[in-house]
Amino acid sequence: MSARMKLGVFLWATGHHIAAWRHPKTHVTAGIDIDHYIALARTAEAAKFDMIFCEDAAGLREANVGIASQTSRSIGFEPISLLSALAVQTTRIGLVSTASTSYNEPYGLARTFLSLDHLSGGRAGWNLVTSASPIEAANFGATGLKPHADRYERAREFAEVVTGLWHGKASGHVGQSFSVRDPLDLPSSPQGAPVMVQAGASDVGRDLAARTADVVFTAAQTFEEAKAFYDDLKGRMAAHGREPDDIKIMPGVAPVVAETEAEAREKFEELQELIPDDVGVTLLSSYLSISDLWRYPIDGPLPELPESEGMKSRQALVVEQSRRDGLSIRQLARHFAGARGHWRIVGTAAQVADELQARFEGGAADGFNVMPAYFPGELDAFAALVVPELQRRGLFRMEYEGTTLRAHLGLKRPS
């Protein structure tokens, strides 16, 4: 546990709520509006967030193209181009982008992120994903998604080559999947090396994180889930010669905050009522990597799931919640659609801060990746209401301690 919590803001077009695009205070083309993103980045920087974070997937986000046009992230910038633009419109906040180890090569990826790092004066981070989605595979000439174990074996070597290149040590690498002769055509990073972020929660994903990650994003609905994940991952660090504090664990949180609890609940219900059933069920199908959820009665229970090479840990969370709470497909779809599988808090600034503080001080989180329900409104509300409350409690910085992302996060500068 760090002295003060770390905060990221997860950018996502019109917002993280699945019906954000229907909210009267959003505009549907936000995903390709650079002025929109510049305003969000500046709001987050003024509030002293550690970083902004962009997910990525090179393909249409939902399995059903017809539904894709009805979700909050059907269109959007490619994140490296977006964050490079934001780099020169901000001065302090960290810039973390997702990029896939399945559809890139390590030399090119290492170079691009180090370039972003130099552009921003040492504020770049790479969120490593192995790309679990069959949707992306179909756009990169593959005949099918690679098995989970194969993806992680490639990812392990990929991460080793990338960090080696960042540290000037990978020249001459010849391995199972990659060979690289040259060093990069860039000097070393202003922050030692770009920050390495991961989000894999499977056993092999956790091992890769314990070996190589500086930050881990995770999804945990309950304190117990968050605490179990936290303790497990911190406990794996020693085996890789690292200290528990060398990795920052930041669960996603989807807050809806207002001056009063009633007002917050009203804002949330307004969003929930905007979710069409077909969108909710399609999103749930996508989470579960199964395409035929439509065949089952919407008011009945979740069916037994076939084995999948998709995102195993996420699937397990959904199934567990469904069984625990006895939810129908419709209920589960709406519930998950509202927070995209993340932890939701609806209430006043004090109530939100209480919950964050409990997980932070309870040893279940080093900080949080904030997923505003819609942009800019809910980011504005978090920045105006929750951040000052956290600062008042001494839980969050008043000013940036340094100029690099690694400094914000309190990470050691790599040798």
Added chain:
Amino acid sequence: MSARMKLGVFLWATGHHIAAWRHPKTHVTAGIDIDHYIALARTAEAAKFDMIFCEDAAGLREANVGIASQTSRSIGFEPISLLSALAVQTTRIGLVSTASTSYNEPYGLARTFLSLDHLSGGRAGWNLVTSASPIEAANFGATGLKPHADRYERAREFAEVVTGLWHGKASGHVGQSFSVRDPLDLPSSPQGAPVMVQAGASDVGRDLAARTADVVFTAAQTFEEAKAFYDDLKGRMAAHGREPDDIKIMPGVAPVVAETEAEAREKFEELQELIPDDVGVTLLSSYLSISDLWRYPIDGPLPELPESEGMKSRQALVVEQSRRDGLSIRQLARHFAGARGHWRIVGTAAQVADELQARFEGGAADGFNVMPAYFPGELDAFAALVVPELQRRGLFRMEYEGTTLRAHLGLKRPS
């Protein structure tokens, strides 16, 4: 021939002259100085240039790593991240980046360039290269450079898929090298489609350009070479159902300009004297794709060259010049090192304008890709002296005609 000439500026760290990094008015870390690039882009935009252009190669530029630290472009930003940053620091100028068809996949590349296009309001262009250098191949796990014909076959399909994706027509493509299922997760381009740029000068390269390119960069020392290339390429357009004016041919030009001819010559000689022999010969070796040029007497003639899968047209130009002028290796090295194989003009604004006008009105060029000897000095000089002279003669715009790169270039909006 267009009514007015088109002008690009080719960005290159400290400058195009091989000794630019030693010039007292440059700084050696210019290649990773974003403020340096922002200033250059704004100078070019104030002078109404059509575009800025970035080359790219994912590897160390020169075969000899020791020499790489002694050249003008040993370090530098990855160009997509650079141009994305420049997109939000400029409002009108076109932004063209090189990217390889050998080390990318078409879905990812089409998406990144369309993202840059949206970021910039329709100002992006892609310079397609097949990556002739064995240096890059060694960083992407290849056991050797692919043969010229194979690279171009891949490039042909790659370009087809990319332009198809930009036009919303490539979903479901299944071809020899690539298969792509989805459309892109971006709406169509503000300019119809990003501008397609090419520079291949071999027979198969010219055919690919005639089929798909909007702009062609080329290297031509003499009027006759430039005219022959121009007529050949324009003559190939009909076979692909296109008009000659659908492609803009822009040879590189390396000017050194001053108020007086004597002053210009003095500036140029100052740069030439800064070229170390070892750097000149190493650069020439790299152009020729042969590694043992050192074995031959530096004051003797160029040896017979082995067959190479490298950049055939460039090699032919060098060999031809060497034989024509009876140059020694040292002389050829210094001569080529000074302009990197491009057309050099040293003189007053009127003299430079005369030469550009002669090639433009003589039907040997639609415009020029300007390669300043060092930055920012020689770009500043060109903008302050040559541009007003061209404008006075009615050869160059006073104001931008539109807001997109396609509008600047006078290209049809693709249907």
